[in-house]
Amino acid sequence: MVKITWMIGGPQGSGVDTSATVFGNALARAGYYIYGNREYHSNIEGRHSYFNLTISDKPMHSISDDINILVTFEAETIFQHFREVHDYLFYNKALESTKLSTINSIERETAEEIEAFLESVNVPPTVEGVLGYLRGRGVKLIPVEYDKILMAVAEEMKLSVATISRSRNIIAAAVSLRLLGLDKKYLAEAIRGLFKNDLFVKANLLAADKAYGLAEPAYGLKEIPVSGHRVQLDGNTAVAMGKIAGGVRFQSYYPITPASDESVFIEANQVVDAVDPDTKESRKVGIVVLQTEDELAAINASIGAALTGARASTSTSGPGFSLMVEGLGWAGMNEVPVVVTYYMRGAPSTGLPTRSGQADLLFSMHAGHGEFPKIVIASGDHVEAFKDAIWAFNLAERYQTPVIHLVDKSLANAYSIIDESELDYSSMRADRGKIVIPDGSYKRFQFTDDYISPRAFIGNAVMHYTGDEHNEEGHISENSANRIKMYEKRMKKLELADKEIPEESRLNVFGEGDVAVITWGSPKGAVMDAMEELKQDGISMQLIQLRMFNPFPRNLVTKLLKGKSKIIDVENNYTAQAASLVASSTGIQPTNYILKWNGRPITRTEIRNAVKTIMEKDEKRVILSGGQ
């Protein structure tokens, strides 16, 4: 199985993302799968960012700490990442004499740490020093004269170097492709597929041509024939596509990282094709995307829209969600199907706005004063993110209650190549729950046997809503007996959901073994990929990926965990939040924990090592710290 890790770094705003996208698309055309992670500061231009990709002939779901090929344009990336690279480093020859101390954009703590390391291995804090160190460790160094190539391209095209400076990224992709042993035509195709502007297409093709020869093939990758289509997805786009397919008609948002890309994508695609599934007749219809003044308005506008019958949702991350909890409570009280997509980022407070985390689970479970039913689901990969976006709407409308869909930033910004058939959207079905157009008088909160009231839309009947406790008509009622019954009605819907939704659909189980691993969200990929590798080390594990936290699949989890010799909980947070839900639901506590809260995603390398440590030394709590 091919598994090559490629990393590119550079300052924010210099096109590192594009570089990784073009390169990944080229590889996809050659038949390879990709999984990549974007890492960047909360900054627009100048701070260090990087992209870490795994290239494989099988679908991948994680990144690795062991970098085969590191592509750099400037000095900071070299300093930040030289300790991770094993095989090849591309670097800009002009920078050899650069000193660490002259790099302003590097954070003080980071610079000090690197300096301390270099001192400990007796290497001067310069690019040259580092290159020497790498050479000593067997890393092959490939100098690239980016500027020279750019100048040549510029000259040929009669343009200024500044205009085409971003073609630098293409140079990096071209050399990398060659190193892997793949034909440059894939890159040409990728360039043509990605850039709209003819001038840039031409410049990039030229740059690619000139750069391709700079390395020798080393990895001997072969073209793999592809049957069917493959798509490139990130988590934001996957959710946006799921929502559109699932019939979202009103999306409100207030800009926030890493959520707003989803809304911007929906807005850019707000005119959609409505196709009659029988007659195939098609017409254009519209989605309203509303950028509000804040998240208070965002959730409440979406709730308003939902009252009229539109499938409505809002997307945000921690700070925004903190402002939404009052609205969420109103929706719970008024049995409104509204979907909140909650992108978890480095918290608390503003935290690490562009980094990842999974520390918002308990908050989302208990968000809002008082008790009301909310359904909480979490996606573990891009395909799940797509399908869960649809599932969320179905759940919301069936149980007439808010649904929170958790997606961590790692997943939102990760980039993967997947088989289009995995999306399988033509088999998805809508469940709009109990909808009525009443003839005569109508009680929005009618008591029924299954606790769910027939739901009419504003516009089709006269009805009343209030955040106060209310009677069946939706008018304020402080009567004790009504209070007891109406409160119970709401809460019982969650019990109904618990009965109706198969527990098997609320979690995924992978593999078999005496050792159980519990996780949720993006760490799923790292664990799955590590499990493959651990099998070779003779360690078999069973992965239990939790997908729905409320209602919690108590019986199945109990059954799965009973009798395991070890239960390892893997989460991107400090307090092992999912584990505490497992414990409070089932009484079973994990035996070991693998935790990470530095804002960077968990890698398969880390899982592999941590599991080994646990198997060997039974360490209770392994703290991961990978990533720059």
Added chain:
Amino acid sequence: MVKITWMIGGPQGSGVDTSATVFGNALARAGYYIYGNREYHSNIEGRHSYFNLTISDKPMHSISDDINILVTFEAETIFQHFREVHDYLFYNKALESTKLSTINSIERETAEEIEAFLESVNVPPTVEGVLGYLRGRGVKLIPVEYDKILMAVAEEMKLSVATISRSRNIIAAAVSLRLLGLDKKYLAEAIRGLFKNDLFVKANLLAADKAYGLAEPAYGLKEIPVSGHRVQLDGNTAVAMGKIAGGVRFQSYYPITPASDESVFIEANQVVDAVDPDTKESRKVGIVVLQTEDELAAINASIGAALTGARASTSTSGPGFSLMVEGLGWAGMNEVPVVVTYYMRGAPSTGLPTRSGQADLLFSMHAGHGEFPKIVIASGDHVEAFKDAIWAFNLAERYQTPVIHLVDKSLANAYSIIDESELDYSSMRADRGKIVIPDGSYKRFQFTDDYISPRAFIGNAVMHYTGDEHNEEGHISENSANRIKMYEKRMKKLELADKEIPEESRLNVFGEGDVAVITWGSPKGAVMDAMEELKQDGISMQLIQLRMFNPFPRNLVTKLLKGKSKIIDVENNYTAQAASLVASSTGIQPTNYILKWNGRPITRTEIRNAVKTIMEKDEKRVILSGGQ
């Protein structure tokens, strides 16, 4: 032991509260203790409200469902409460023919319920019908001609009846006092103590005189000599007094029931006496009380004030707290000692704004995105409310982190007479934690052995704060190693608190027995008072009253609960939230639950009956429904 239950009802805005206060104060002067609950609609004038008092020769902490004396002025109170009264009903003779169906202010569900009951016992839905029913059940009916007395008073004082219409309440108090067998001089004293306006004092004294003779002594209460002082307290005032004593210097708030009375009290007392404890020198100093535009501003203004060194707090209830969670996270991230007094009312959403509940515990534990230390305490009676308000500041400053102080509405609005010595405020001590005035350069978030950094105030040094992850200087840092360490620093403070704060001080234990009762907040009083009564029924229980939820007294709770034959959890919510914290911390689940979520307080009668049901039938979950 004397235990007499007295209830008075009437429309909001008609002076029912005053009536109860005057009456209670009169009883206090005669040497009796009082515990009373105020129950009212979210309405300014016209809806039914009532006050339920227990009179005793021992300190009381609860109310009862079995009413000895019911005082009414109008028909609605009779309809609402006739099923609860056992001994005496005062009523307005002029209303005998009033029909239930003519009362607009009664809620439909309530009217229907009463009508159904009356039909089931074959009584016509009129006041007359009800009176007949009561007569049949041995209740003594005492007609009072309020209007006639008022007219006589008005005439004597040459005033209009309208001006003195509220003296009606005094009439009720006077007759009640007589019925109890106590001297009218106590009422006269209470009137003089409570009313400032001479005219009203006079009118009330006259009314009292004229009314006193209308009943015959029946309960034979004797004057009890009092040593020391007694004070009349409600929960809002207790907290306000605690804060003032504890050095609050900045209080922000946005009006909300049932929290704002606390802030209004502080504002009315914002000029306070600062007395040097040694020299006894006294001077006037001021507290800033800021009414903000919303709760977002309230918490953030308080945090700002805390940064300058002022002890700062804000008070709110559910809807407001929902808006505060983002600010709370900032305070956690920036290690700011800010106190939030959280009055729990009927939730979710606007809920039952003037009723009670305990459904906000898990929300307050997990409020705010991400992980940060917050200390959560809850008071069980008025003395605790007073002392906890001080404790909260000490904890906040010692651990440099937000503290949430939970007080339920029942406690906030309850009225009690207590021995002044119980407040014991001269023995209270301030703990301001690690405060410094730095000489030279200063790092606000310096790493230290105990994770707590020396804290300087803005004004005394230059320092930086940010909600982003930061380094020791408080500047933004996304460095991984710093992130891990700084995050841990914050979280470890909670572990330090767990070590330092004796577990014994985090809960109260009362009684002994094979059966444990777990509760928190105002139900403590009902359980304690019921325990007395249950002892006579041969049932001995041990009450464990939880006072601090974070950090949770895990070891002690485990020790206390181990080996109990039954563990009964008593809470004013649906999902037994404290029990779930007990379970997730100790692995021990209650065997039985007594739960109530109709917004009314738990009574000792209810506890007594529920415990008996549990002991006899081992019912798993007893749902209480008392109160109108």
Added chain:
Amino acid sequence: MAASKIDIKLYKTQEWVDWCPGCGNFGILNAEQMALAELGLDPKRTVIVSGIGCSGKIAHFINVNGVHTLHGRAVAFATGIKLANPELEVIVNAGDGDQLGIGVGHFVSVGRRNVDITVIVHDNGVYGLTKGQAAPTLPRGVKTKALPEPNINDAINPLLLALASGYTFVARTYAYDVKHAKETIKAAITHKGLALVDVLQPCPTYNNINTKEWYDKRIYKLENWDPVVKSESEIEDKITKAYLKAREWGDKIPIGIFYQNEAVPTYEDRVEERVSTYLKNPPAKQEIDKNGRFVTSIENIVKNKRVV
């Protein structure tokens, strides 16, 4: 949506109106019910979105759709309702504390959108339902009944704020002049664009300063006043006059329509410009599935993401 005049009784619910005797809200309730009746609005397609406060209860008293929301958030709910189904007539009713205190951010921001809704402020100078604290329209130094000290804050002027925020209809009326209030509300509803109606509303229970007597002496109706902008070139002049007039307060208090400009496109028009089928087939009215099968095709979107 205008139709023929309908019996006002149809606009009354069974709920008991639990305001204090003499409360100005009764006047607003009557005026609004009359306005709805005279405009013949279909109760099913009319929505009252209210805030929290004494005022907020009005949504339960009028027999059209009633959405009694959260304190300060009514405008946000209303925006979602209106944009999801622009065929609905949407009216916001809430207190001065609600809209100009906790909700003032939404009050201002909706001005940038000119959503075609009507915003009615129950302007009583106090926080009624929480027992009489000072609301944002209470002038500094005034000590109403429940205040421990005279009000420490200056008052906000709702009309000025609305003008500065982009409202295209700005009016003031008086709760005890039910006819004027009714006509003003009708004009606001009929106006195409975002309309403010600030209603001076005595609160006999807590505002013992700005009472009926106080207002009766001061209020006068705008006369010889043409607030309507008929062409671009009139805007500057009319809005300037409106600014100046809106500042008048004290011995004389003008009521009436201060400014009206229908030339600014509504938010709905702006959406229609992007999505040409929006008004005919708005979000709320689209079928998103046929017997469970989704109708939205994402084929073109997926194609765009294809790399092979």
Added chain:
Amino acid sequence: MAASKIDIKLYKTQEWVDWCPGCGNFGILNAEQMALAELGLDPKRTVIVSGIGCSGKIAHFINVNGVHTLHGRAVAFATGIKLANPELEVIVNAGDGDQLGIGVGHFVSVGRRNVDITVIVHDNGVYGLTKGQAAPTLPRGVKTKALPEPNINDAINPLLLALASGYTFVARTYAYDVKHAKETIKAAITHKGLALVDVLQPCPTYNNINTKEWYDKRIYKLENWDPVVKSESEIEDKITKAYLKAREWGDKIPIGIFYQNEAVPTYEDRVEERVSTYLKNPPAKQEIDKNGRFVTSIENIVKNKRVV
């Protein structure tokens, strides 16, 4: 708090300024550092309270107390800081999205209080740090770089809004005219009362419409303009002129101080009126204990609650 001029270097921190090359924020940073230096403000007693956005980072670059708060909430934090310790010089720096979008409720409400702080809006028309969405000051129809469609909302005018909200100092300046910006900020800080400085701040990365070139052509300085209210009787005239002038935008954009009125008591003055020792002995400076023993006596309060 004025002292003699201090070396500007003292007002710089070690932090790398990570704004994009050419960002207007550099101009604001320089101007503000110069203003602080020229006023000789003591870094310990000066506080910059900032919001979230590119602009918000400024609190880390100036070597006085820096409180980098939450998106939209800077004014609320600043109010708490100032009222707890009125001896501090408190300056708010935040973006247009921060103060006029999510924070506009606080922006307006602080006007009712006239707290003696300075509010500086970094007015770039976009949400910089979240990658260029439209901010509240971007006019309708304008399509800056990152927008999928032209801006759908009308712009808010910060000056008008401040005037309507009760600010007693209202000014506009320009980030690339560092001298003008510095003088304006100095005047704002020196002003006794609530001051707004709206700084036109080009964002070369996302706002490709309102660029330096665009502004350079249009901006002119207010001349022959006396904004200062010297007596009650001048208020009406000066604020009216300010309203009209503040509406000017397009081919010509005035900068300068539009309005200033020191006759309105600050919030601190108002507190002092209630608590006569407030300014001398404000909350932050009071000792609340002596060796752990509390100094606040509640004896009189308790006595009031005695029934026996």
